[in-house]
Amino acid sequence: MLSNFYALLVDAGTVVGGGEAASTAASNATPAADAAAATGLNPILMIVLWAAVIGLFYFFSIRPQSKREKKLKEMQAGIKAGDNVLTTSGFFGKVSDVGDDCFIVEFGTNRGVRIPVRKSDIVGIHTPNITTKPVAQP
Numbered sequence: 001m002l003s004n005f006y007a008l009l010v011d012a013g014t015v016v017g018g019g020e021a022a023s024t025a026a027s028n029a030t031p032a033a034d035a036a037a038a039t040g041l042n043p044i045l046m047i048v049l050w051a052a053v054i055g056l057f058y059f060f061s062i063r064p065q066s067k068r069e070k071k072l073k074e075m076q077a078g079i080k081a082g083d084n085v086l087t088t089s090g091f092f093g094k095v096s097d098v099g100d101d102c103f104i105v106e107f108g109t110n111r112g113v114r115i116p117v118r119k120s121d122i123v124g125i126h127t128p129n130i131t132t133k134p135v136a137q138p
Contacts, residue, residue: 076119079103084127088119092128 079085083095085105093105096114103122107113 035069072123075125076122079119079122083125086123086126088121088123092126093117 010070045060079098080096084092085095085103086092086107093107093115095103097104099116101116102116104110104114105117107115118135
């Protein structure tokens with residue numbers, strides 16, 4: 001818009017700042033300004049580019065995360081009594097009872113400690129790898 005206004009001033013013969021040098025510089029600058037305005041991006045192309053960026057963001061960020069959440073919810077819904085589970089805090093336990101929104105999980109080696117744990121705090125069904133090898137003394 002400013003380049004159009006500047007072109008009108010040059011065509012009318014008046015140049016802000018006066019003098020012939022300013023008039024020559026203005027006449028040399030207007031074709032470049034007009035060319036830059038003519039080669040601007042098409043608004044439809046700009047919309048298509050933004051849609052492509054949003055689509056890429058969805059397929060590389062949002063969609064995989066929602067798939068992981070769905071898989072985790074299915075795993076949590078499939079847990080039954082007797083399954084060995086891993087909690088978000090890193091504790092292994094064995095599910096002894098299943099409630100509406102929580103599990104009763106037995107912790108410890110003698111399985112005497114029973115604690116209610118929210119279903120959302122269960123990360124996976126895992127059996128702890130406990131090996132009891134005696135340490136060799138030199």
